[in-house]
Amino acid sequence: MERHFEVKIEELKRILVLMGAYVEKALEEAVDALLKEDRSRFQKVHDIEKKINDEQLRIDNFCIELLAKQGPVARDLRFIVAVIKINTDLERMGDQCVNIAYSGFDYLQSNVPVESPEIAQMVLDVKAMVKQSLDAFVQGDEAMAQAVMLMDDRVDENKNAVLRRLEEWMKKSPEHIKPALNLISIARSLERLGDHATNIAEDVIFASSGRDIRHGKESRL
Amino acid sequence: MERHFEVKIEELKRILVLMGAYVEKALEEAVDALLKEDRSRFQKVHDIEKKINDEQLRIDNFCIELLAKQGPVARDLRFIVAVIKINTDLERMGDQCVNIAYSGFDYLQSNVPVESPEIAQMVLDVKAMVKQSLDAFVQGDEAMAQAVMLMDDRVDENKNAVLRRLEEWMKKSPEHIKPALNLISIARSLERLGDHATNIAEDVIFASSGRDIRHGKESRL
Known part of the structure; x- marks a missing residue:
């Protein structure tokens, strides 16, 4: 039973990482389309977002089945609850990538380019935050999660x-x-992607240590 | 044991409804401040948002304790998972109310009013959606949840x-x-409040029937 549960947890982790990889790919396509002015890549964002939505349903079902059949406690329970939350964040990150694709398409149509070095910097930072929040999840690395939040x-x-x-x-x-x-719409979507990565980082810390660091408070379960 | 669990579920419902009432109040204050041009009410939104954040931590802890100690299955399990998700949505709704308060304050400072009947209509619709999504949760009323989504x-x-x-x-x-x-920032926040109410409605349907209607698909657990 114990061994079987560990296998299931590893499988769950693997599926969530796959979903995270889709989100990273959707973000990559959306911002590349914008920064390299390649309109053909916007459709790819849509295609990836559909996969993200499918994964979301699969992960939720997987978590509920694990909770029902295994009755996990302590660290295992916190891990599954964290996955349920991270799953929601990842799905909404997919939505934001679609928003970036739409707004990017319209922006390129208008043919009035503006220099916006801050957006380029936001793209770099947000991509790093998404990647590191997922790495922190896989490795249960609290320090990396803290770095994402900063x-x-x-x-x-x-x-x-x-x-x-x-x-x-x-x-x-x-x-x-x-x-x-x-x-502006693109900048707001990037900001929200950063917020979601921050949420994931908070959930990673909660899952690995039981510390709840949201809202500047710290409570221990 | 069975009876004790029912009492706990009722208590959880009561706390979530309290949190929902805070969100409704924060929205009320934020939009009243804007529409009635009463700057003094913006601070109230902040005060209420702090309470919302406190409630969020309390509800998550309550849910995890119930999952650990009671090992619920089927409908009870779905209910608790739905509460975990609704809790996240309600907290983010509080954030949006604060955004409305900030942008509303700046807007009133500028002293260049514009007629925007669509914003007034959005306020009415979003307030109704928030109220009805919470009523649907309390009553487990799927038809009301469907109406929110429409x-x-x-x-x-x-x-x-x-x-x-x-x-x-x-x-x-x-x-x-x-x-x-x-x-525009206020309109976007109102739109997001509507999205969160829609998420709550989806969770209500999932909790009461096990039907997952997200992404236009229907799967049954």
Whole structure:
């Protein structure tokens, strides 16, 4: 029984990592389409998002079956509850990648490019946060999870810098307004991806140590 | 044992409903502050959000304790898993209310009012969705949950109408740009509140029937 449960937990981890890889791929395609101005890649984001949605249902069912049949406690229970939450975050990250693809497509249509170094930096940071939050999950690495959470501040600062820059740019010409709104939407989606990666990092810490560090409080189960 | 478990489930329901009431109150204060131009109410949103965060931790701990000590199966297990998910949605709804309060405060500062009947309609719809999703949870009422999901389409349509209207308004004068960005941020937060209410409705249907209706698919556990 014990051995069987461990096998199941490893299988669950493997499926979640697969879903995480889809999210990383969707993000890669969405931002590459934007930064390399390659419209053909936007459709790929949609295709990947469908797979993400399928995985979400599979993972939830897997978790509920494990809870029902194995009655896990302590660390195993926390792990499964964390997976249920991370699963939700990953699915919503897929939605944000689709948003980036839509807004990116519209932005490229408008043909009024603007320099936005902060968005390029947000892309780098958010990609790193997503990757590291998933690595922290696989390795149960609390220090790595903490590092993800620290990165979120810079993402938020850069989002605010994007907003300030684009507000000024819009004031210069009415034809800047539409493309600026598209870029603002992209910046907001990147910010939300960072928030989701932060949530995953919090769940990793909870799963491995039982410490709940949300809302600047610390409680132990 | 059986009786004791039922008492616990009722207590969990009661705490979640309390948290839901805080979210409704935070939304009420945030939109009233905006629509009635009463800046003093924005601080209240912050105060309520702190309570929402406290409740979130309490509910998660309660659920994990129930899972560990009672080893629930079938409907009871689905109910607890649904509560874990709804809890996450409610906490993020609190965040959106704070966003509305911030953007509303900035908007009122700018003193360049714009008519936005679609935002007023979004407020009405989203308040109804939040209330009905929580009522559906309390009563385990699938039909009411379905009704919540249908309302989300109108919220999305009105958000798009707000974006179109504000884009035109921004083009008329550079001084419209800042207040318009604040209103767009509010419309996006309202849209997300609608999305969270939809998630809650999906979880209500899953908890009461075991049907998973996400992503237009239907699977039964």
